[in-house]
Amino acid sequence: MKKIGFLSFGHWSDHPQSGTRSASDVLHQSIDLAVAAEEIGADGAYFRVHHFAHQLGSPFPLLAAIGARTSRIEIGTGVIDMRYENPMMFAENAAAADLIADGRLELGVSRGSPEQVIDGFSYFGYAAPEGETMADVARRNTEVMLQVIDGAVFAEPNPRPMFPNPHPGPLGIQPQSPGLRDRIWWGAGSNATAQWAAKLGMNLMSSTLKDHESDEPFHVQQRKQIDLFRQAWKDAGWQREPRVSVSRSIFALTTDEDRRYFGVNRDASDQVGFIDSGQAIFGRSYAAEPDVLIAELAQDEAIAAADTLLLTVPNQLGVAYNTHVIESILTEVAPALGWR
Known part of the structure; x- marks a missing residue:
């Protein structure tokens, strides 16, 4: 069994052929797609977070x-950029949203992707101390957030508060949502950050790209990243089993509409490029008739190694079409691969 969800980038564009012409369209349709995905048996509804772009940027109202x-x-x-986040406010918002959802939040965080603007985090009031990078800041913010979500108490009580304090000792952030600490994921772009995440007890979220760290195909490099993560988890002595997700663009061509959208000009091979001044490898997309798709996906070592698969969806094509895309994988592909 494999958990299968969708990952939406939440794009909108004021274009006649876009099904999401505004931010309002994206937000409402994201809610509707999550409801529809639940109804057809999907396991997860995940959303990218990008600032200064015509994409979803403020996750907690939507998640709630x-x-x-x-x-x-x-x-x-998949994922929240921790360069932009106050870890205390993050912990408050996350706990509140998780309580509303009765403990169903699965929060992917990371150092973040290349930005729409130069040093966008600076407009949110953040900068790296001398001798550090914003990647260091993101990791430190994450470490603080994990401690606070885990119930750390650190704030000295006011001797004359507006409301009585529950106890005389240091206080922590409220509300608290039991179990949320085990449902934090790190979006790892490299083998080293995957191992770092394991040491901190975070689940692993691996995307459709990673640092190009060998000459092997993307799915092999990603599977080796997963192996390193699991070994580091074991070495750290954690008692629970970690979760691992990978993202893929996968389309089963079952209708003329599918073939028109994805039957030609698809990216059927890995691509190597540069991102944030480093070399990265981008995984291929999959689009084929179900029987061909099943054979191709059976060779993907990273999907086989992961317990969770996130299907990237073309959200601008609307709720009905994206529901069809997800359902086609659930019914036409997943059973033959032993995922259902």
């Missing part, structure tokens, strides 16, 4: 709204 409209599906992010 989905939590209030659904009852079973996991609700997550």
Whole structure:
């Protein structure tokens, strides 16, 4: 069994052929797609977070709204850029949204992707201390966030508070949501950060790209990253089993509409490029008739190694079409691969 969810980038564009012409369209349709995905048996509704772009940027209102409209599906992010986040406010918002969802949040966090603007985090009030990078800041913010979500108490109580304090000792952030600490994921772009995440007890979220660290195909490099993560987890002595997700663009061509959208000009091979001044490898997309797709996916070592598969969806094509895309994988592909 493999958990299968969707990952939406939340694009909108004021174009006649776009099904999401505004931010309002994206937000409402994201909620509707999560509801529809739950109804057809999908396991997760995940959303990218990008600032200064025509994409979803403020995750917790959306996650809370989905939590209030659904009852079973996991609700997550892939990923929140911790260069932009106050870890205390993050912990408060995350706990509140998780309580609304009755403990179904699965929060992916990371150092973040290349930005729309130069040093966008500086407009949010953040900068790297001398001798550090913003990657260091993101990791430190993450470490603080994990401690606070885990119930750390650190704030000295006011002797004359507006409301009585629950106890005389140091206080922590409220509310607290039990179990949320085990549902934090790190979006790792490299083998080293995957191992770092394991040491801190975070689940692993691996995307459709990673640092190009060998001459092997993307799916092999990603599978080796997963192996390193799991070994580091074991070495750290954690008692629970970690979770691992990978993202893929996968389309089963079952209708003329599918073939028109994805039957030609698809990216059927890995691509190597540069991102944030480093070399990265981008994994291929999959689009084929179900029988061909099943054979191709059976060779993907990283998907086989992961317990969770996130299907990237073309959100601008609307809720009905994206529901069809997800359902086609669930019914036409997943059973033959032993995922269902």
